[in-house]
Amino acid sequence: MRGVDTDRRLEILNQELKHVRKGLGVHQVGLPASAGPVLRELAGVRADDAPGAVRDKLVAAVRGLVERLPQGRRALARVVFGLDNPTNAGYTTRLAEFGRAADRDVRTIQRRADEVVYLVAELACAAAAREGGDPGVPWHTKRLQVRLVLRGAEVEVFETRRIVSHQRGLTDVRHAISVGRLGLAGGSVDLAALGIDEISGGEVRSPAMVSADRVAFTLRPPHPLEPGDEHDFFFRVRTGEIAPFYCCTPEFDCERFTLNIRFEPKRRPSGVWRIDGEFSKEVADPTPVRQPLRIDDTGEVRADFTNLRPARSYGIGWAPTSWASTES
Known part of the structure; x- marks a missing residue:
């Protein structure tokens, strides 16, 4: 996927992360097989990695990106991706619970959840660009x-x-x-x-x-x-x-x-x-x-x-x- 231009790569990763947040998020059973190619590449997944190793790398990559978010976004991001999910709640349930605690309506939380996913994708692409020496950054x-x-x-x-x-x-x-x-x-x-x-x-x-x-x-x-x-x-x-x-x-x-x-x-x-x-x-x-x-x-x-x-x-x-x- 390295031949894909930056904007297209960001768009693909944004959609892949939206898939990851579904259900139990990073703890969904099918994560090792269903994670998209851009996310797998950014997480350092290799073709010969066992499913458990794939999951560990993907969870570590998402967690690391979430921790780099501004402080005001991290709590919601952990909920979005199921990093903090002691009750094994599904995606919409997690958002509803977060909204009640924050005294915000569901539509507001859904909009902010989309923004958090995009921001995580942007962080990942920016980090990859720096490591690869993005010629567009003077x-x-x-x-x-x-x-x-x-x-x-x-x-x-x-x-x-x-x-x-x-x-x-x-x-x-x-x-x-x-x-x-x-x-x-x-x-x-x-x-x-x-x-x-x-x-x-x-x-x-x-x-x-x-x-x-x-x-x-x-x-x-x-x-x-x-x-x-x-x-x-x-x-x-x-x-x-x-x-x-x-x-x-x-x-x-x-x-x-x-x-x-x-x-x-x-x-x-x-x-x-x-x-x-x-x-x-x-x-x-x-x-x-x-x-x-x-x-x-x-x-x-x-x-x-x-x-x-x-x-x-x-x-x-x-x-x-x-x-x-x-x-x-």
């Missing part, structure tokens, strides 16, 4: 440190990003941020008023609006990077008052992200919470139960994240009520 982030300072209607974002090159002669690192508009429906960001200043590590080039609230630009290092080379960029973004959350939503893998937010003494929010690997469209949704964070005596709050997955959002949200989006 670089990844080793460390991202962001300091967000809120001063009334002005916001400053200080970002230090260490990248690792995957390509020969890498000269352009494409970057984008989404700046929340705080209810300015139908409006757009004023690019001229948005300050993007390089401080060290290279140049900021060609900033351009790619949507109503998304700005893309290129970071160019002082010299071309070779595979394995590491390089730090440090730049500042200045903008107007933003919506009440800040997230990193990486395009490529990010090993570590540290976010520090400083609030004004007279404008401290009434609540602060951790956003951990959520779909970007759900970041502004107040429904999910999230881990609360504490603001210290100086008005600062901090969160650390490791092994961020592409296209998922990680960061900090806070009260009050206006909701838009700011992503790095």
Whole structure:
């Protein structure tokens, strides 16, 4: 199956995992024979493995992927795949029980179960791509440190990003941020008023609006990077008052992200919470139960994240009520 393109491979694996979750999940009797070819390959199953060895490898592979999910998704994923199933309940029964405990209706839990399966498939394909040196990934982030300072209607974002090159002669690192508009429906960001200043590590080039609230630009290092080379960029973004959350939503893998937010003494929010690997469209949704964070005596709050997955959002949200989006 290695000749199958990445998107098709992800689609196949997603369907194979949906088959695995049926009935007793990973403990269903027919699992060794019925597991699909992509899942068997990713689990390291060999043609001469005995059925018991096949089951052990498949269960270990699924369990390992589930443990890499954001904390808020793991409990549901274990239920979906039957990893936690002391009563040997079937799939729909497991979801119904989970929904009652979480005070959510069945349709909501079913939708989130589908999202969890897709996320597990995405994690598996991303890991395989890294091991095989996916040529479509030019670089990844080793460390991202962001300091967000809120001063009334002005916001400053200080970002230090260490990248690792995957390509020969890498000269352009494409970057984008989404700046929340705080209810300015139908409006757009004023690019001229948005300050993007390089401080060290290279140049900021060609900033351009790619949507109503998304700005893309290129970071160019002082010299071309070779595979394995590491390089730090440090730049500042200045903008107007933003919506009440800040997230990193990486395009490529990010090993570590540290976010520090400083609030004004007279404008401290009434609540602060951790956003951990959520779909970007759900970041502004107040429904999910999230881990609360504490603001210290100086008005600062901090969160650390490791092994961020592409296209998922990680960061900090806070009260009050206006909701838009700011992503790095």
